[in-house]
Amino acid sequence: MTTSATPARTTAQQLLAGLRIAAATVAGAVLLTASLPRKLEIHAPLAPQLVAYGVLVALLGAEIVGIVQRRDWNRARLPMLVLVLGASALSTWSLAPEYLLTSTDWSFGSSGWLGVVLLFGRPLPELATFLALNLAITVTRVLAVHGANLDILLGLTAGAVGTVGFPLACGIASTVVRRIADSAEQASARAAEIRTAEAVATGLFEARETRLARLDIGVEQLLRGLASGELDPEDPEVRRSCDLEAARMRRFLAEADDADDADDRLLYELRQGADVAERRNVLVEFERAGRWPTPPDDARPALADGILAGLTAARRRARVSVIGIGPRLSVSVTADGGNWAPPLRTHPSVSHIVVSTEDQTWIESTWTDEPRSPSSTTTPSPEGA
Known part of the structure; x- marks a missing residue:
């Protein structure tokens, strides 16, 4: 009926x-x-x-x-x-x-x-x-x-x-x-239309305020630890955390950038994160293939976070891949730094896979149009991997 x-x-x-x-x-x-x-x-x-x-x-x-x-x-x-x-x-x-x-x-x-x-x-x-x-x-x-x-x-x-x-x-x-x-x-x-634009602007402002507050927490913890001596600047983990927060901050600033060439916000933000790694003399290869729908604004941070973490773990070389197949968008990074599984942001439609060995870290984040339960999988270093 x-x-x-x-x-x-x-x-x-x-x-x-x-x-x-x-x-x-x-x-x-x-x-x-x-x-x-x-x-x-x-x-x-x-x-x-x-x-x-x-x-x-x-x-x-x-x-x-x-x-x-x-x-x-x-x-x-x-x-x-x-x-x-x-x-x-x-x-x-x-x-x-x-x-x-x-x-x-x-x-x-x-x-x-x-x-x-x-x-x-x-x-x-x-x-x-x-x-x-x-x-x-x-x-x-x-x-x-x-x-x-x-x-x-x-x-x-x-x-x-x-x-x-x-x-x-x-x-x-x-x-x-x-x-x-x-x-x-x-x-x-x-x-x-005016009311809708005002509501969207208010929502964007609140979302950016929330992300900035989270960013402030991470940066503040690092600065307090360095100032008090609890964190050693020579410690590789501390350096990686500093590089990761720097990449996250650069990505946050890139969201508000109105550059004319930033048609795809995700690609633009990933390139900004790669720039941080390149300043550490890391050779970053950037590859893209296929076509994909535009991810929602609230899913973009979860997609970019894994790439930023992998770039942070890189010592000399990293490869970033962005592949779109229909409604599915997969971003991954392969870096020559290993034994590191950082906590990644979650989103209902984004899943993470982390594989880390002694010499290499591979992180893949996948987004689809259909919501799914967030997952983050870390695979221990297998022999011969």
């Missing part, structure tokens, strides 16, 4: 939907209060009037169905408008001449509102053109029967005020309201 959720509409879409319902309501009220149902006996012949009335009612019913189903009659709009004009012509040209421009001429004022309904959301000139064509049907019939005398022209002018002026004014109001709704929607979207 499947369920489908109707997508939520924006404020502008809800407003326009309300306007569409209002236009259909007005058109329905005009049709229901038309004089035809009350004056059936004076229409002769009656059949053309009933056919024209039935066509307009059917078209209004189709519009109501479209409103309920949230459909627009894009492809059927032109045929429907032709049917409206055809029904108007059928009613006008089958009406007795003495009833033209009177209340009995029901189609003169009803068909224009159907045009407002069917052309809702379309450019205003299209509605004006339709109303002009609808008016031309009546004008042609009246002039053909009564001629162009002053009384007839005044009657046509007075009738045009209601049959053209009111529907056209409704179309103008709808256009203005639609523009206001669009402007309000754009302003709301811009405000949402």
Whole structure:
């Protein structure tokens, strides 16, 4: 059993939907209060009037169905408008001449509102053109029967005020309201973008503050130990710890670097870490292969940490590899310093493998799009490894 959720509409879409319902309501009220149902006996012949009335009612019913189903009659709009004009012509040209421009001429004022309904959301000139064509049907019939005398022209002018002026004014109001709704929607979207940007900036700031606090703890412990004499600067482990903290600090500074060539932040940060090793006269080879999606910001430190640790362990040579296969990104380092398994940062989607022998250390960190339990494996030095 499947369920489908109707997508939520924006404020502008809800407003326009309300306007569409209002236009259909007005058109329905005009049709229901038309004089035809009350004056059936004076229409002769009656059949053309009933056919024209039935066509307009059917078209209004189709519009109501479209409103309920949230459909627009894009492809059927032109045929429907032709049917409206055809029904108007059928009613006008089958009406007795003495009833033209009177209340009995029901189609003169009803068909224009159907045009407002069917052309809702379309450019205003299209509605004006339709109303002009609808008016031309009546004008042609009246002039053909009564001629162009002053009384007839005044009657046509007075009738045009209601049959053209009111529907056209409704179309103008709808256009203005639609523009206001669009402007309000754009302003709301811009405000949402600003709020999102502020939230992202706040999150980045807090994340950097957290990383800086962790960095301060490591550096402070080293400095206190060196100052108190608890740590010996000549001790290789102390030197490695100092190099590692220096690499971590450089990586942290690289995150805020806006260099133009730093398109891939991870690669850029790894190169910054390699620079620390090269300053110790370590030869660093950097290799990359494949393509990979951009890791999230919170996973990048865990990916880079293993490489920085391996570079720190290096004595004379290190090789860094970055390999991407589909959603999987693997970064590894092979260094000629051994017997060192440093603690590495963890992340739900990053796993670590550490293999350390007497002469060599290999660290691999792997990230995938799917979250996984963090793991860190240290393999003891096997014989002949």
